[in-house]
Amino acid sequence: MKLYVSLAIAALLAGCATAYQPQGATGGFSSSQLDENVFQVSFKGNGYTDRDKANDYALLRSAEIALEKGYSYFIIVDAQQYSKNSSFTTPVTATTNIRSNTYGSAYGNGNNVNYSGNTQGTATTTFSGGETYNISKPRTTNTIVCFKEKPQGFSYNAEFVAKSLKEKYGLNTPSK
Numbered sequence: 001m002k003l004y005v006s007l008a009i010a011a012l013l014a015g016c017a018t019a020y021q022p023q024g025a026t027g028g029f030s031s032s033q034l035d036e037n038v039f040q041v042s043f044k045g046n047g048y049t050d051r052d053k054a055n056d057y058a059l060l061r062s063a064e065i066a067l068e069k070g071y072s073y074f075i076i077v078d079a080q081q082y083s084k085n086s087s088f089t090t091p092v093t094a095t096t097n098i099r100s101n102t103y104g105s106a107y108g109n110g111n112n113v114n115y116s117g118n119t120q121g122t123a124t125t126t127f128s129g130g131e132t133y134n135i136s137k138p139r140t141t142n143t144i145v146c147f148k149e150k151p152q153g154f155s156y157n158a159e160f161v162a163k164s165l166k167e168k169y170g171l172n173t174p175s176k
Helices: 002-014 051-068 158-169
Strands: 028-035 038-044 073-089 093-109 112-128 132-147
Touching (some): 028 051, 038 051, 051 073, 051 132, 051 158
Antiparallel strands (some): 028 038, 038 132, 073 132
């Protein structure tokens, strides 16, 4: 019974994609400052998080960091995308159903009693479980360089990226 309760709780906790949140037990974003205007930004999703969403969340957090630090633009100088893969196999259980019929008779004469009987039965055992589920958890890490003025070549407009991705995912909360 404890196993079923534990599995039910785990299923409830893992039933949703990782939210846009600071790194926690179910995933999220984290960052490190590497230089005055250089940051490493990561997002870790769970097994229900889509690869594109993990990439977008890392990009959104990159834009928020640029804005929080007073920069308007950023470029991604290094991007790493990979998945952490694992598997889970459900336990095997067996259920046995037994049907039996007993027929008997007794007959006697005085102190002498004879008994006879016959029992017939069938048993059926059903096995369930043993399925293996593969889980892929997307990871994205961007190294960004931030600028106050628009640099030459391609760059992201931090305010535009933040607004666009927040609208896309319905995130109208202030950045964390």
